[in-house]
Amino acid sequence: MAETAAPGPARVLLAAPRGYCAGVDRAVQTVERALDLHGAPVYVRKEIVHNKHVVQELSKRGAIFVEEETEVPEGEMVVFSAHGVSPAVHAAASSRRLHTIDATCPLVTKVHVEARRFAADGYTIVMIGHEGHEEVEGTTGEAPDSIVLVQTAEEVEGLEVRDPNRVAFITQTTLSVDETAEIIAALRAKFPAIVSPKSDDICYATTNRQIAVKQLARECELVLVIGSTNSSNSNRLVEVAREHGSASHLIDNHTQVREEWLEGVETVGITSGASAPEELVEQLVELFRKRGASDVSELRTVDEDVRFMLPKEIREQLAVGT
Numbered sequence: 001m002a003e004t005a006a007p008g009p010a011r012v013l014l015a016a017p018r019g020y021c022a023g024v025d026r027a028v029q030t031v032e033r034a035l036d037l038h039g040a041p042v043y044v045r046k047e048i049v050h051n052k053h054v055v056q057e058l059s060k061r062g063a064i065f066v067e068e069e070t071e072v073p074e075g076e077m078v079v080f081s082a083h084g085v086s087p088a089v090h091a092a093a094s095s096r097r098l099h100t101i102d103a104t105c106p107l108v109t110k111v112h113v114e115a116r117r118f119a120a121d122g123y124t125i126v127m128i129g130h131e132g133h134e135e136v137e138g139t140t141g142e143a144p145d146s147i148v149l150v151q152t153a154e155e156v157e158g159l160e161v162r163d164p165n166r167v168a169f170i171t172q173t174t175l176s177v178d179e180t181a182e183i184i185a186a187l188r189a190k191f192p193a194i195v196s197p198k199s200d201d202i203c204y205a206t207t208n209r210q211i212a213v214k215q216l217a218r219e220c221e222l223v224l225v226i227g228s229t230n231s232s233n234s235n236r237l238v239e240v241a242r243e244h245g246s247a248s249h250l251i252d253n254h255t256q257v258r259e260e261w262l263e264g265v266e267t268v269g270i271t272s273g274a275s276a277p278e279e280l281v282e283q284l285v286e287l288f289r290k291r292g293a294s295d296v297s298e299l300r301t302v303d304e305d306v307r308f309m310l311p312k313e314i315r316e317q318l319a320v321g322t
């Protein structure tokens, strides 16, 4: 869209919280620090976080993104992404003598630990998640013989397990809170003895961004979500906004806004997925300011103060350098 196009919405409302979560912040910083400490190249298995802009910026600094650890030359450094990897990937990296830095989000690691524990205790584990998502692949790899994947409440009906009295469930961290509650209700109806994790697997950032976008959708005719198409939590934000009364679209950045979306829109809402940098939000706000928006404010629903320490491999090297 041309930045000098016809006037746009008079009001811009920003969801808060939005954008980077503690796990993404840690993962991106991990690659940046690895580049500072070792120089280029630093290999990264898969996109460090699901955001095109972040991947492009890190590539410019010398990160090389690969699909599999087998593409990394023997003995080189590789960072594992925030979505986590299976034990088989760790083993393959070790057999290639790779120097690994694990940027798996601690909240994904929590789900891996649950999977191992439930499997060791003899449970069939129902994993609620999206087939093919890296996080699901990594978690499933912890106990491939014990985990079955379920994507919808309808799928629960046909689910066959070894012992209906020994079933547990875990979930991907970035799902729709409401849809997952429906699937869990269907699981509890089918397997009354089903065991749950001690605390929710859907992470605080996913939950809080969905709470914020629900409120935003009630006040706007249009909600724009900044995030990449492969970002699970960003896609969920679009769905939640639509379910709560607003039109909504996922965009990588301000250049993807379409003129026809703005017709009749007085208030446009903006939020961003957990892997989308704030500068992309700022550029979008700037676009609307140039088109005449005079009222730009934030709609805060939840305060966040979660921070994670950098991976120990980076902390140890930083300590040596001080």
Ligand code: SF4
Pocket: 021, 022, 023, 024, 082, 105, 106, 107, 108, 173, 174, 203, 204, 205, 206, 233, 274
């Ligand atoms: S979205 Fe949640 S699980 Fe994923 S990296 Fe962020 S905090 Fe961790």
